[in-house]
Amino acid sequence: xxxxxxxxxxxxxxxxxxxxxxxxxxxxxxxxxxxxxxxxxxxxxxxxxxxxxxxxxxxxxxxxxxxxxxxxxxxxxxxxxxxxxxxxxxxxxxxxxxxxxxxxxxxxxxxxxxxxxxxxxxxxxxxxxxxxxxxxxxxxxxxxxxxxxxxxxxxxxxxxxxxxxxxxxxxxx
Numbered sequence: 001x002x003x004x005x006x007x008x009x010x011x012x013x014x015x016x017x018x019x020x021x022x023x024x025x026x027x028x029x030x031x032x033x034x035x036x037x038x039x040x041x042x043x044x045x046x047x048x049x050x051x052x053x054x055x056x057x058x059x060x061x062x063x064x065x066x067x068x069x070x071x072x073x074x075x076x077x078x079x080x081x082x083x084x085x086x087x088x089x090x091x092x093x094x095x096x097x098x099x100x101x102x103x104x105x106x107x108x109x110x111x112x113x114x115x116x117x118x119x120x121x122x123x124x125x126x127x128x129x130x131x132x133x134x135x136x137x138x139x140x141x142x143x144x145x146x147x148x149x150x151x152x153x154x155x156x157x158x159x160x161x162x163x164x165x166x167x168x169x170x171x172x173x
Contacts, residue, residue, distance in 0.1 A: 002162035005099040008112030009119040024155040031094040037101025108161045130161045
């Protein structure tokens with residue numbers, strides 16, 4: 001298993017890029033999972049459904065299973081948010097994990113940059129950014145810059161710069 005992140009300011013198109021690059025990586029024969037960090041509460045369950053009622057009644061974990069998929073909902077119930085390494089240890093084996101968010105964690109990332117956001121590049125503050133996917137030319141930037149619309153080139157960069165997940169998990173014990 002290997003890992004790489006996609007980092008960028010809100011509105012830069014991280015999710016959109018992941019949804020475009022995933023099919024390309026899969027078509028090349030790779031199995032891919034994703035890890036997304038949310039800065040706010042979120043809900044995957046529908047009020048009124050059995051699994052929602054199990055969780056609302058106090059279950060720490062609810063496993064939902066069908067012939068098409070299964071999922072685990074884990075309520076923290078006041079405990080600390082899990083870090084990225086703990087979450088990565090829960091993944092089933094795949095070729096590649098794409099991470100959206102967790103930008104403060106130490107692992108290689110592709111920065112998504114859109115000039116319209118009016119925000120500075122993250123690469124000057126994050127030595128783990130290895131390449132920039134941008135909608136504009138970035139003269140003076142020493143990192144490789146890929147056209148944000150060149151999905152094949154971005155998929156190439158994902159595969160080139162992804163590192164073994166064991167090296168990320170091993171750093172944190």
